[in-house]
Amino acid sequence: MNAASAPSKLYSDDVSLIVVLLDANPFFWASSAAAAGDSASSHHPTTTLPFSKLLNHVIPLLNSLLLLNQLNQVVLVATGVNSCGYIYDSGDGGGGSGCGSVPAICSEILRRLEEFVVKDRLQGKGPDKVVATGVSSLLSGSLSLALGFSDPELDIHSLGQILCLQGSPDGPEQYVAVMNAIFSAQRSMIPIDSCVMGVQHSAFLQQASYITGGVYLKPQQLDGLFQYLSAVFATDLQSRNFLQLPKPAGVDFRASCFCHKKTIDMGYVCSVCLSIFCKHHKKCSTCGSDFSQGPTDANASTDRKRKTSEVQP
């Protein structure tokens, strides 16, 4: 497994640099809050959580990460719909938040988050923005930011770690960018942990955690989110060798095709540029290669023959 590669960085101290990516997608959290209201009335086990409650879980997590080791550094990055931004950095020398008292940090985070959400909404206000229900947030952007920040060349004194708190569904158009970020994290041996709070599993984050040797978890009961976060994700990389962490329950390795951005489990791959298509094309839209010879797969051609012979009689 890839997990074996992560601890090979030799550090005597278990100081961590943890970048937390918080999904701040108002569309997802609004629908989540609405669903939570419904389920509360029908005494259904809570599988959803409003954003304000989520912060009650996340801010204590940040504080406990700082408590675990006073050299730990925590960075909070918000993932919006139209933009991403830094919210809080504990290594910022206070950053105007006083000398790090807990209430001061809390109010600082809340204030910056509020500013971020307002700014994010303003950027999205264009004449041609049509808001669909399944709007995804910019995971690729926040991952890139987090990786830029924890680039091992810059900071060789602590182990980088990325924790994604993701709710909204994947955006297939970010596929290439997200994969690039994942491979870069793998090369720098930065594990990407993911905690998915949405209804569906996130294929991007499943792959991210699998490839980088991080932990992927989709909590059943969001009421006790803090317990999950503190027990699973707050552990440093050295301690993980001795813990029983959740095992991945299957990873979705399907690709999304370049032509319709659909997720497919079988498709055609251009031999020149490895672009993925969901059906046979005459010409590759990425590299312009001409596929006049037809598919090479022997079975595919026999399939076709079978079909035509069925049509004839």
Added chain:
Amino acid sequence: MSGSVEVQRRFDLAGMGEEATRRRRRGGEEDDEEEEDEDERGMEAWERAYADERSWEDLQEDESGLLRPIDTKTLVHAQYRRRLLQKSAASAASRIQKGLIRYLYLVVDLSRAASETDYRPSRMVAVAKCAEAFIREFFDQNPLSHIGLVTIKDGVAHRLTDIGGSPESQIKALMGKLECSGDASLQNALELIHGYLSQIPSYGHREVLILYSARNTCDPGDIMETIKNCKNAKIRCSVIGLSAEIFICKHLCEETGGSYTVALDESHFKELLLEHAPPPPAIAEYAAANLIKMGFPQRGAEGVIAICSCHKDVKIGGGYTCPRCKARVCELPAECRICGLTLVSSPHLARSYHHLFPVTPFNEVSSVVPFKLSQKLAQTCYGCQQSLLSHGSKPAPHVSCPKCNQRFCLDCDIYIHESLHNCPGCESHRSSTT
């Protein structure tokens, strides 16, 4: 198969090509090995220390004539920018067609010349070390490609490993066979590889990369004929020389469309070798474009018991399920034993996409920008959030993305283009990603 020891032609080539500008012991150029050894003995130990290490090259004279160590950071960055701009210029000129499915034979010269010690500790060890780095980098950048190893020794070419997709087994095979003796034979190596590479599928790009230590080749027949055969078989041959430029190597590379370079020292050699890791621009008639039908299986949950089709054995957990016939296979990439579908995981393919959608090179922001203007813009690097002001209020050299106008420090610039392949600025704004 190519074990003929009959020597008909001997290219003693030291005098034929231009001399590469590499350090040389005085004399010994046109002489044989033994005399060179004597020559080395003639130099005193303290003399050799200076001749080999060339410690004065680490120093540089500044404007006032003072000696100071070379500012490696800006130098490295300048070098990297030159490479980057070259690359982007090349890809802009032609359409983005790259040979991404490569079948490459790496030829390691283990003739007598490989035991020379001008590379530390010897050419052979230096080559093996760099080859290991190259093989890893190669598979990182060309996920669906294959590599095989061939060694030349005692005038005979020997296939060390079958062409395959696993970096570990190749490296292990190479490290276990590090002994050198005898002469090098370019022709035998090419003939051997020609035989193997003619069997691969038509969409694959055939390549040979020769790491050549010797200054001569000891061939059983007409090498020109072999070169012509390689050209007809569309095998792209590249050579990296360790000693001097040799006519026959240059001719081989020119004929087959490869590149010929000669290394100056170990770091240069590594640089030259790693330049072969990114896929070369595809030559249109070299490989037929094709659509290959592939399946993207899902990984099974841990703890699920299934019988795999490759070992016909009961396996607990792991494994992948073929999307067409639902058979279980243990590893990817593979071919399904039941329905014959090529099974890959999408991360395999996605590893190479940054070749197709590269990040545009950033513009250098000159530090002579009027201070007021630069103050208005962000003063921290968008990537690492470090201040771009070096000391006092003078901005350090930095770059900006032409698309999103965010500013980055030099470290982040290299990181973004070499490893991340995403511009954090462009990615964090929706309008520019869609």
